[in-house]
Amino acid sequence: MKKAPRARKAAAKTATTTGPRAGGAAFQKGLEALTQYVARTGSVTVPRGHEETVDIDGDEHAVKLGIWLTNTKTRRAKLDQTQLAALAHFGVDWATK
Template sequence: MTTNRRFADRLNAEQQHRLAELGVGPQKAPRARKAAAKTAAASRPRTGGEAFQKGLQALQQYIARTGSVTVPRGHVEAVDIDGAEHAVKLGIWLTNTKTRRAKLNHTQLDLLAGLGVEWAQ
């Protein structure tokens, strides 16, 4: 049916009439999408700076409170950053950071290793 709509102009008059009786009109061709313009931010390498710092601060706070680097996956840690409280999904952040560790720079890995994160060493 979709093919008939897209190529209605290729059908003969009888076929077009039958489709019209069924209430099926020709489908308009989809408009071409314009490519998004590159911005300066998009061209810079992504370091995960702000999000990484939030996660790191939450991990430091968690370790100070519990004495453990092992964080349950569903744990959410509330951290105070510049006077505003943020809820950091610490368990998920740590799992995602581990999964993407190949994209971390040496400084980030050193910070995590300094906290006792085994896979960052």
């Protein structure tokens, strides 16, 4: 008996977008939520459990902003310079280090 051939893994998606919307939809939703939160509160300190609702292209999206910010910090080595600059613009201290 012959073994069945192994299935190949799908190739990883790569981001090819450049410009102001670079970084993918999830990053952009989080950044929009952060923009809204900072405009309303004047602070970039977000409670971990905070959820911000944003309107993107006429659709409302609930963004778990505190978790998004924590995850983004954890993965900061994978962020490009445009993403880091966007976060630094709001005063996110770890984005400038």
